[in-house]
Amino acid sequence: MAFRPGQVSKRSNIAPFLAMEVLIEAARLEDQGRKIVHMEVGQPGVPAPERARNAAKQALDTKLIGYTETAGVIPLRENLSRYYLETYGREVDKDRFVVTTGSSAGFNLAFLAAFDPGDRIVLTAPGYPAYRGIISALGLVPVEIEVGPETRWSLTPELIAKAQADGPVKGVLVASPANPTGTMMPPEKLEELVTYCGEEGIWFISDEIYHGLVYEGRQETALAYSDQVIIINSFSKYFCMTGWRIGWMILPEVLLRPVERLAQSLYISPPELSQIAATAALECRDELEAVKAGYARNRELLLKGLPELGFNKLLPVDGAFYIYADTSAFSPNSLEFTKTMLHEAGVAATPGVDFDPVHGAEFTRFSFAGSYEDMEQALVQLKHWLG
Ligand SMILES: Cc1ncc(COP(=O)(O)O)c(C=O)c1O
Numbered sequence: 001m002a003f004r005p006g007q008v009s010k011r012s013n014i015a016p017f018l019a020m021e022v023l024i025e026a027a028r029l030e031d032q033g034r035k036i037v038h039m040e041v042g043q044p045g046v047p048a049p050e051r052a053r054n055a056a057k058q059a060l061d062t063k064l065i066g067y068t069e070t071a072g073v074i075p076l077r078e079n080l081s082r083y084y085l086e087t088y089g090r091e092v093d094k095d096r097f098v099v100t101t102g103s104s105a106g107f108n109l110a111f112l113a114a115f116d117p118g119d120r121i122v123l124t125a126p127g128y129p130a131y132r133g134i135i136s137a138l139g140l141v142p143v144e145i146e147v148g149p150e151t152r153w154s155l156t157p158e159l160i161a162k163a164q165a166d167g168p169v170k171g172v173l174v175a176s177p178a179n180p181t182g183t184m185m186p187p188e189k190l191e192e193l194v195t196y197c198g199e200e201g202i203w204f205i206s207d208e209i210y211h212g213l214v215y216e217g218r219q220e221t222a223l224a225y226s227d228q229v230i231i232i233n234s235f236s237k238y239f240c241m242t243g244w245r246i247g248w249m250i251l252p253e254v255l256l257r258p259v260e261r262l263a264q265s266l267y268i269s270p271p272e273l274s275q276i277a278a279t280a281a282l283e284c285r286d287e288l289e290a291v292k293a294g295y296a297r298n299r300e301l302l303l304k305g306l307p308e309l310g311f312n313k314l315l316p317v318d319g320a321f322y323i324y325a326d327t328s329a330f331s332p333n334s335l336e337f338t339k340t341m342l343h344e345a346g347v348a349a350t351p352g353v354d355f356d357p358v359h360g361a362e363f364t365r366f367s368f369a370g371s372y373e374d375m376e377q378a379l380v381q382l383k384h385w386l387g
Contacts, residue, residue, distance in 0.1 A: 014133040019350045022338050026348040037378040038370060040338075040348040042179065042322070044240040045370045046291055049284035052241070052277040059276045068269040070260050072099025072248070076275050079282040080248055087211075088221050096250050098259055099270045099278075103209050103234035103247040107134050108266065110230050110249060111171075113258040114203045115140050119170035122163050124155055126324070126356035126363070128179045128207075143169065146358055153183045153315060157196035164200070172197050174222075175207035177214060177319030180355045180365040184318035187220040194225040204229040209247075212238030212288070214319040215296055228252045235274075237320070238288060239281045246274040295321050298368035298375045305379040306366070309386055321369040324352070328362035338364055345385035347378050 019040065026036050047053065059065065071077070077094035084092045100106040107130075115121065117139035123131050125144040135142040143163050147153050155174060163169050174193065177184040185193070197204040206222035206229055222229045234247035251259055263269075281288075302323055306314065313326035331337035334351035342348050352363030368375055 011137050011139060014136050015129075015354075017129060017354050018335055019354050021335070022342060022348055022350065025339065026342055029342065029346075034346060036342070037347045037374050037381060039366045039368070039374075039378055040350045041367055041369060042350075043242040043369060044237065044291065044321075045374075046240050048239065048241045048244060048277060049281050049287045051284050051287075052239075052281040055280035056273050056277040059273060065272045068272050068275060070098075070263045070267075070269050071095075072097065072270055073272070073275050073279070076279040076282075079279050083282050084221075084223075084250075088224065090221065090223060092223065092250055096253075096256065098249045098251060098256070098263065099275060100247045100249060100263075101267055101270050102236060102245040103207065103232050104130065104134075105245075105263075105267060105270075106232040106234075106247050106249045107131070107205075108138070109259045109262050110205060110232065110251075110255070111135065111138050111140060112262050113255045114205075114230065115170055120163070120167055121171040121173060122155065122160055122169050123173045124153070124178070125358060126153075126178075126180055126352060126360060128175060129354040131173060144357070146356075152185075152189075153178070153181045154185045154189060155193060156189075157192055160193075160196060160200075160202070169200075169202055171203040171205055173205045173207065175209065177210040177219075179210070179320055180322050180350070180352065180363075181315045181324045182317040182320045182322045183315055184214060184217055184219065186217060187224070190220060190222060191225045194222050194229060198226055198228060205232060206230065207232050209234045209237050210320040213292060213295060213321060215299060216316070216318045219319070223250060230255065235278050235281060238292070239278070239284075240288070240291060241274070241278065241281060244271075244274040244277055246270060246278045294372065295368060297372055298370070299323075301372065301375050301379070302366065302368055305375075306382075309379070309382050321367055323366045323368065325364050325366060326362055327364040333361050334364045335361070341382075341385070345381045347381055347385075 077097045080097045081094040084090045120141045120143050122143045124147045132142045231250035235241040311325045315324045338351045350365040352360030
């Protein structure tokens with residue numbers, strides 16, 4: 001009998017990241033000895049805080065690293081609870097925290113607990129591309145709403161109401177500060193959105209992964225406006241721990257047990273070594289604030305330097321470490337533009353196409369998470385290239 005392999009699922013047919021082409025090409029050029037300035041990476045250029053690394057080293061030498069409570073070890077949840085008091089002046093009981101394998105696992109768990117197949121989830125375009133992938137793979141329907149300067153690149157109750165006119169909306173997912181735009185919703189606009197969703201019986205999911213990295217305006221957690229929202233956060237960005245794959249959620253009471261049950265089956269527990277490091281990272285404010293001050297310097301440099309080179313349509317950079325630039329004056333196709341810039345200027349950046357299927361070809365994302373010297377070098381190389 002001929003061997004008949006099984007079939008690939010329809011749900012796995014999600015869009016690949018076109019930006020990977022730029023990454024692969026940058027690596028190829030570096031193999032050939034070219035010096036490339038990396039402004040495409042969405043991660044800090046420095047390691048986890050020293051005390052976090054030391055805590056992990058000590059744990060490796062002195063204890064067995066094993067499974068933990070599914071929701072995360074108690075010292076970590078206690079430190080997270082203290083962190084909310086210090087950062088936002090909010091008391092959040094440690095039992096409302098669920099520690100996850102990066103915020104990515106948080107999305108999976110939250111969506112599985114809150115939604116059923118076919119449910120429509122509103123998100124912004126431009127936006128973080130994996131949202132679309134996760135939502136589609138779980139059998140949910142991403143409803144992307146184009147946002148622009150008229151709403152300062154954010155969702156509004158009116159925009160959600162429009163989406164509701166086409167069919168029921170079960171969830172609204174917002175990142176603020178956002179990737180790729182770097183823009184942050186002012187607290188009163190965030191409150192409007194949370195209140196609207198609450199009145200409409202829509203889950204509000206707040207991706208607060210770029211909290212801590214805010215340069216303009218006041219950051220506020222969506223938790224300030226309701227305890228019925230889903231907060232998703234991570235140690236990846238402010239805490240410089242992308243590779244440790246560790247994050248957290250704050251959940252309304254009703255979702256705690258469903259998420260715990262799902263997490264038991266899907267992940268058993270988040271990685272213990274990373275939990276130990278993360279517990280210590282929450283006590284490293286000084287070191288992390290120094291890293292943030294470095295991003296702030298990079299941001300200043302680029303906000304002055306990029307417009308001098310003709311990149312004069314930049315979105316407001318309230319937070320995160322991205323500058324989203326309208327590059328349509330250079331090329332209508334940012335994928336081609338970034339490839340040419342990589343080859344000719346030796347600067348790697350991310351084309352907007354993955355973030356926004358409609359207008360992304362007109363935009364390019366520059367990350368300033370690298371060193372100040374790299375940012376200076378990028379400006380020199382771009383200047384030379386653009387003549
Ligand atoms: C807006 C946003 N959310 C979530 C993530 C995923 O982060 P992690 O799974 O490392 O916590 C990223 C990563 O770049 C992001 O930009």
